[in-house]
Amino acid sequence: MTKPPQAGSEDATAGLRAIPEASVARLAVYLRKLGELAEEGAETVSSDELAGATGVNPAKLRKDLSYIGSYGIRGVGYEVAALVHQLERTLGLNHRQAVALVGIGNLGHALAGYGGFGGRGFPVAALFDVDPDLVGIHINGILVEHVREIPRVCADRGVTIGMIATPGQVAQGVCDLLVEAGVRCILNFAPVVLQVPDEVEVRKVDLAVELQILAFHVARKNLATAATAPAVNGHAARGVVNGSGGLAE
Structure with missing residues (x-):
């Protein structure tokens, strides 16, 4: 297994910069779930189990963890305590912030x-x-x-x-x-x-922006529902999609 760069070295800095920001955000999610597993007494976890618990594709999870030099053990998975320690060190949580x-x-x-x-x-x-x-x-x-x-x-x-x-x-x-x-x-x-x-x-x-993004997803789901609703007298049950992509009653 490839060891992660030692903290404080130039290699460590380069390694941290090489982790995509989206992966860093997911590493924090993995750490939170691993903390819960540790509290429950779990000693190991498979990539499929951890991916399912965090809503991430298993291949993406393995790729994320490879950035910190953790590849797991075939047939066993990841040691929970060791992975928690590794993630805390990578995320800078091994010292007070x-x-x-x-x-x-x-x-x-x-x-x-x-x-x-x-x-x-x-x-x-x-x-x-x-x-x-x-x-x-x-x-x-x-x-x-x-x-x-x-x-x-x-x-x-x-x-x-x-x-x-x-x-x-x-x-x-x-x-x-x-x-x-x-x-x-x-x-x-x-x-x-x-x-x-x-x-x-x-x-x-920006909480308002986050709500606007969610509103977009609500609107898109409503549009998809209306477009696939059973036809009633030639019209969708909750409206039909007009030529411009909007809803027409």
């Missing part, structure tokens, strides 16, 4: 109150806002501090990941403060595109 959350509005407050981040290796270490009614309170034992304190607090607490849940018009300024503090990875919930240096990684989460 302190998180700072900026913006304690409705969404931010929900994120700040969620206890699952710490259990997955992402403890929230700092909270920030500008609202005088929020600055000075504690959420989950963490003091909400003023946004102007971002550079000092993030540097002092070794924050590696910033989450921005502010209104769009102030998100860039908050981002600049995080970058100034040395934060190089940002999860952005604000409805804007952030401008950052090349060495800073930004992941944008």
Whole structure:
């Protein structure tokens, strides 16, 4: 079995960069399921079992795991504990990733109150806002501090990941403060595109866009259902498809 590059080496960096981003996202899904299997006492898992549990094609799963040098054992599959360790190392979860959350509005407050981040290796270490009614309170034992304190607090607490849940018009300024503090990875919930240096990684989460994508799939399924519905007096039961691809009653 090919061994993955040792962390910290040039080969390790090259190896991580060679993993497609879509595969990285699936590796995180595999890790979550493997964690559940480990809690249930499972020692091994086949590629077919893990693929079925995560909704991935088995061939794609084997390809994804090959990026981290894990090929399994014929007739046995993958050792759960070893694969968990390998995935955690690849995803950077074998050391603490302190998180700072900026913006304690409705969404931010929900994120700040969620206890699952710490259990997955992402403890929230700092909270920030500008609202005088929020600055000075504690959420989950963490003091909400003023946004102007971002550079000092993030540097002092070794924050590696910033989450921005502010209104769009102030998100860039908050981002600049995080970058100034040395934060190089940002999860952005604000409805804007952030401008950052090349060495800073930004992941944008736009819930409205995700809902629009789901609405597209709903519409497509409805269209397909209408197109294949049994004919009633020469028309589909729920409408017919017109010449432009739409529905006509």
